[in-house]
Amino acid sequence: MSVLPHLLIVDDDPEICQLVKESIEPHGFRVVTAADGKGMRRVLAQSTIDLVILDLMLPGEDGLSLCRELQAGPRLPVIFLTAAGSEADRVVGLEMGADDYLAKPFSSRELLARVRAVLRRTGGAGQAGDGAPRGRRFHFAGWTLDSAKRCLYAPDGVLVELSGGEYELLLAFLKNPQAVLNRDQLLDQARGRMAGPYDRSIDVQIGRLRRKIEPDAKNPELIKTVRGGGYVLATNVDIK
Numbered sequence: 001m002s003v004l005p006h007l008l009i010v011d012d013d014p015e016i017c018q019l020v021k022e023s024i025e026p027h028g029f030r031v032v033t034a035a036d037g038k039g040m041r042r043v044l045a046q047s048t049i050d051l052v053i054l055d056l057m058l059p060g061e062d063g064l065s066l067c068r069e070l071q072a073g074p075r076l077p078v079i080f081l082t083a084a085g086s087e088a089d090r091v092v093g094l095e096m097g098a099d100d101y102l103a104k105p106f107s108s109r110e111l112l113a114r115v116r117a118v119l120r121r122t123g124g125a126g127q128a129g130d131g132a133p134r135g136r137r138f139h140f141a142g143w144t145l146d147s148a149k150r151c152l153y154a155p156d157g158v159l160v161e162l163s164g165g166e167y168e169l170l171l172a173f174l175k176n177p178q179a180v181l182n183r184d185q186l187l188d189q190a191r192g193r194m195a196g197p198y199d200r201s202i203d204v205q206i207g208r209l210r211r212k213i214e215p216d217a218k219n220p221e222l223i224k225t226v227r228g229g230g231y232v233l234a235t236n237v238d239i240k
Contacts, residue, residue, distance in 0.1 A: 005119055006048060009033045010040045010066065011055040011081070016104070020053060020081070023108035024115065037061040037069075049076065051119060053111075054098075056082035056089065064096050071097040077122045077164050079114055081106065094204040099164040101201070122150075122164035138174040139238040141222055143213060145174060152213075166209050169202070173223065173233035182230035206231060 007029055009017050017033040025031050032047065034040045036059050043049065052070060056063035063080060070076050080093045083104045090101045099118045102111055138145040142155030150167055152160045162170065172186055186202045210217040224234045 004028055004030045005050045006030045006032070007051050007053060007115065008040065008043050008047075008049045009053045009081075010036070010058065010063070011053075012036060012059055013055075016055075016081075019108070020111065024112060027112055029115070035059070037066050040066060051077045051079065051115060051122075053079050053081050053115075056080060056084045056093070064092065067093070067096045067098055071163070075122070075161070075163070077118050079111075079118060081111065090201060091204050094165070094201055095208065097163050118164060121168045137240050138171075139240065140174060140177070140233070141235045145170060147171065154213075160212055162212070163208075165201075165205050166212070169205050169209055170213075173231075174237050177233045177235065177237040180226045180229045180232045186231070 005028070007024060009020050009031060011017050011020075011033070012035045014035075017035075021031045021033065032043055032049075034043050038060070040052070054063045054067060058066070063082065067078050067080070070078055078098045080098050080101045081104065082089070082093075082101075090103075093101045099122065100114050102114055136147050138147065144153045145151070146153070150162075152162050152167070152170070154160050169186065172181065183202045206223060207217070210220050210223055214220045214222055222233060222235055224232050226232055
């Protein structure tokens with residue numbers, strides 16, 4: 001018997017919790033809720049959670065501090081679901097390591113699609129893989145991405161932690177080396193959706209990825225910006 005993905009909703013609004021629960025559970029998910037950081041930790045201590053849907057504005061500790069705490073431990077995917085929906089809020093949320101960001105009021109169908117996409121990217125329970133050849137390793141500029149283990153190794157062999165979004169973005173570049181990819185193409189490949197007219201989440205993810213793999217993130221040598229075109233992985237890739 002397959003295990004249903006287990007989601008945790010952290011929101012102090014019981015109506016939102018109930019709405020999300022009723023929208024998600026009929027589609028093959030188990031859902032548990034918490035109203036604040038203490039409740040979140042209690043659930044995490046008692047259950048195995050595959051993804052956290054997190055509000056930004058919470059009593060006591062806010063969503064950003066809780067997201068930072070979640071990133072400090074074993075990798076746990078996070079989707080922000082919040083009324084704070086400005087571009088600046090989205091950028092900050094993604095900078096904190098969130099895998100996606102959805103503003104309230106929200107479409108239940110879109111939330112379900114986002115949950116499924118994040119679980120696919122991060123290898124959550126009962127979800128399809130990322131589409132990369134299993135057991136393949138991508139070698140580039142001394143770096144190695146193991147697509148079977150979803151692990152990135154630096155030239156000195158040190159494991160470098162990637163968020164789900166960073167992993168999918170890097171994988172999109174590695175599948176298309178030396179090719180210019182625009183934001184729409186990167187969003188389609190790395191996040192499973194098309195860009196809106198003001199969507200700059202890819203720029204945020206690229207900035208974070210550069211800080212992890214570039215010797216100098218301000219003068220990138222691997223992931224270069226193409227004026228008016230997008231981005232390009234400017235190195236060869238060897239796949240084994």
